[in-house]
Amino acid sequence: MAEVLSIVSGKGGVGKTTTTANLGTALAAMGYKVLLIDGDAGLRNLDIALGMQEQVVYHFLDIMEHHCPPENAVITDEKHGGLRFLSAPQDVSGAEIDKARFKQMVDGFRPYYDYIMIDCAAGIDDGFAMAAGAADRAIIVATPELISARDADRVAARLEAYGVTEVFLLINRIRVDMIKKGDMIDIDTIINIVAVPLIGAVPEDAGVITSNITGTPVVLQPKTRAGKAYLNIAKRVTGRKVPIAREEKRGFGRLFRRK
Numbered sequence: 480m481a482e483v484l485s486i487v488s489g490k491g492g493v494g495k496t497t498t499t500a501n502l503g504t505a506l507a508a509m510g511y512k513v514l515l516i517d518g519d520a521g522l523r524n525l526d527i528a529l530g531m532q533e534q535v536v537y538h539f540l541d542i543m544e545h546h547c548p549p550e551n552a553v554i555t556d557e558k559h560g561g562l563r564f565l566s567a568p569q570d571v572s573g574a575e576i577d578k579a580r581f582k583q584m585v586d587g588f589r590p591y592y593d594y595i596m597i598d599c600a601a602g603i604d605d606g607f608a609m610a611a612g613a614a615d616r617a618i619i620v621a622t623p624e625l626i627s628a629r630d631a632d633r634v635a636a637r638l639e640a641y642g643v644t645e646v647f648l649l650i651n652r653i654r655v656d657m658i659k660k661g662d663m664i665d666i667d668t669i670i671n672i673v674a675v676p677l678i679g680a681v682p683e684d685a686g687v688i689t690s691n692i693t694g695t696p697v698v699l700q701p702k703t704r705a706g707k708a709y710l711n712i713a714k715r716v717t718g719r720k721v722p723i724a725r726e727e728k729r730g731f732g733r734l735f736r737r738k
């Protein structure tokens with residue numbers, strides 16, 4: 480029976496889609512049955528991050544409105560370890576989608592998967608309501624900027640209102656050089672602003688940008704720093720205790736001291 484994990488943020492462009500693609504790919508590679516749902520109606524791009532844009536014909540609204548059976552809309556990607564993917568409609572906004580029916584559809588998938596992950600739209604409006612309403616757990620993605628951290632804290636409060644109490648923080652695009660120079664807020668400051676436990680930190684890595692172009696999540700290149708970080712976070716999602724020595728050596732040590 481799957482658990483439903485929504486990937487959310489306040490601010491846009493912080494790495495929700497990148498995170499969904501990488502965690503999903505990593506979990507599928509570990510042998511879990513994973514369904515990724517693009518919850519960003521109108522601005523979908525998870526298909527591109529996964530390199531599946533050519534395969535998309537139907538989307539989740541087609542299932543909700545009975546235009547096709549679920550198996551016609553869910554795409555299987557053999558090269559990503561049997562990962563399944565369900566796209567979002569492009570010409571419909573989150574406001575037009577019935578949240579209760581979306582949750583019903585997601586619940587219908589539960590018996591067939593271990594993890595269902597929803598790549599949420601930015602903000603705390605309709606797309607958020609849809610993804611939060613269907614979730615058991617959530618990962619809030621933030622970048623080391625004051626605006627992003629403050630928005631993430633507001634998202635944490637909203638998640639609680641939706642009854643999502645198991646919430647984690649993922650800090651993305653960390654640049655240790657900038658933090659050292661004082662040009663970027665440090666991890667302690669972020670953790671103080673966003674009062675939820677940290678699940679991991681992902682460094683700024685040019686490999687991520689390339690991976691979005693090639694449609695091969697960076698986690699499939701385990702030598703990259705971001706790939707390693709996402710692999711560790713995927714293990715933490717499954718409840719495994721992952722040693723953090725490597726991150727510590729890279730200067731993220733303070734991250735994990737405060738739980």
Ligand SMILES: Nc1ncnc2c1ncn2[C@@H]1O[C@H](COP(=O)(O)OP(=O)(O)O)[C@@H](O)[C@H]1O
Binds near residue numbers: 491
């Ligand atoms: N760790 C990272 N290092 C470098 N670039 C990143 C990283 N994470 C995300 N990006 C880039 O930032 C942009 C926004 O990421 P995306 O995952 O689409 O954010 P969101 O879904 O929150 O809008 C993309 O161009 C992506 O390639």
Ligand SMILES: [Mg+2]
Binds near residue numbers: 495497519524598
């Ligand atoms: Mg996105």
